[in-house]
Amino acid sequence: KFMLTQPHSVSESPGKTVIISCTGSGGSIASNYVQWYQQRPGSAPTTVIYEDYLRPSEVPDRFSGSIDSSSNSASLTISGLKTEDEADYYCQSYDNNNRDVFGTGTKVTVL
Amino acid sequence: EVQLVQSGAEVKEPGESLKISCQGFEYSFTDYWIGWVRQMPGRGLEWMGLIYPGDSDTIYSPSFQGHVTISADKSISTAYLQWNSLKASDSAIYYCARRVSGNYDYWGQGTLVTVSS
Numbered sequence: 001k002f003m004l005t006q007p008h009s010v011s012e013s014p015g016k017t018v019i020i021s022c023t024g025s026g027g028s029i030a031s032n033y034v035q036w037y038q039q040r041p042g043s044a045p046t047t048v049i050y051e052d053y054l055r056p057s058e059v060p061d062r063f064s065g066s067i068d069s070s071s072n073s074a075s076l077t078i079s080g081l082k083t084e085d086e087a088d089y090y091c092q093s094y095d096n097n098n099r100d101v102f103g104t105g106t107k108v109t110v111l
Numbered sequence: 112e113v114q115l116v117q118s119g120a121e122v123k124e125p126g127e128s129l130k131i132s133c134q135g136f137e138y139s140f141t142d143y144w145i146g147w148v149r150q151m152p153g154r155g156l157e158w159m160g161l162i163y164p165g166d167s168d169t170i171y172s173p174s175f176q177g178h179v180t181i182s183a184d185k186s187i188s189t190a191y192l193q194w195n196s197l198k199a200s201d202s203a204i205y206y207c208a209r210r211v212s213g214n215y216d217y218w219g220q221g222t223l224v225t226v227s228s
Contacts, residue, residue, distance in 0.1 A: 033213040037156075044206055044221055045156065050214035090156050094213055098161065098170055100146065105155035 002027040002095045004103035011109035016081050020106045022074040022091035030067055034074040035092045038085075045090065049076060078108070086110045113138045115145075115207055115219035122225045123197050130193040131222045133207030140188035141165035144210040147181060147192050150221075151203040161210065162190055197226045 005023045012018045022034065034052050037045035047056055049065035052074070062085075064077045074093075078085055091103035114136040123129055133145065147159040160171040164183040171181070180193040190207055205222045208215035 035214045037215070039156075044208075044218040045215070046218070047214055047216060050216070051212060056216075088155075092156075092158075092213075092215070099172060100158040100161070100210075100213075102148075102156040102158055 002093075002099075002101050004029075004091050004093060004101055006089075006091060006103040006106045008104075009107040009109065011111055012081055013111045014081055014083060017077060017079045018081060018108060020076045020078075020089055020091075020108070022076070022103045024072045024074075024093070027095055028069070029072050029074055029093065030069045031096065032094050034065065034067065036063075036065055036074075036076045037090045037092065039088045039090065041087075048089075081110055083110045113209070113217045115209060115217055117205075117207060117219035117222045120223040120225070122227070124228050125199055125226055126196050127226075128193070128195050129197055129224065130191050131205060131224070133190045133192075133219050135188045135190075135209070138209075141185050145183070145190040146208050146210050146215060147179075147190075148206045148208060148215075149175075149203045150206065156206075159192070159205075164188075164190060197224075199226050199228075202226045 003025045010018050036049040038048045039045040048059050048063045053065040062080045089106045094100045116134050118132040141164050144161045146161045149157045159175045160181045162169045162181045164185045183190045208218040
């Protein structure tokens with residue numbers, strides 16, 4: 001079974017950089033695209049990164065994504081952290097049968 | 112603008128049936144997969160399954176197969192999520208979302224389902 005594991009929480013001060021990991025198990029994370037979603041309280045998720053590293057036009061370039069095959073993990077980097085970035089973040093990918101899986105989720109706190 | 116509009120909040124008793132809906136606007140509904148995602152109170156996102164409204168091809172998560180039914184009526188651009196017998200543990204927010212190349216690019220507003228006696 002393909003699973004994605006994230007740290008439960010990360011926190012950092014405004015202006016700093018946070019990196020959220022998403023580690024795959026039961027399959028290769030590099031085999032299919034990885035997406036990242038931001039979810040603020042009381043709202044539906046929105047995409048911040050799709051297809052491993054692409055950014056929707058409305059998402060600031062402070063958000064970036066990458067894949068590391070050697071560690072079977074994906075990462076979301078948020079640089080120049082702002083208070084508005086405080087939210088839950090989820091990675092998502094799928095297996096070769098098109099069954100999606102979401103990561104366990106990471107709460108980002110801006111100190 | 113692309114929109115997915117979900118049906119309103121529901122309060123049901125254990126054992127009752129329920130069908131919630133997700134209607135698509137301003138895009139070709141039959142050309143994109145629609146996924147359903149559960150979020151239990153204070154918990155993360157759980158993928159339930161997918162449907163392709165063009166031919167009603169459906170893929171379920173093993174965790175939800177047999178407990179829910181995903182369907183679609185392409186004539187009214189609407190996808191459905193259905194339970195025959197609800198349990199208290201089905202209380203959650205349910206989201207539908209449009210899937211493009213593995214990415215869920217548009218989401219419904221969510222439907223809150225409360226199951227309580």
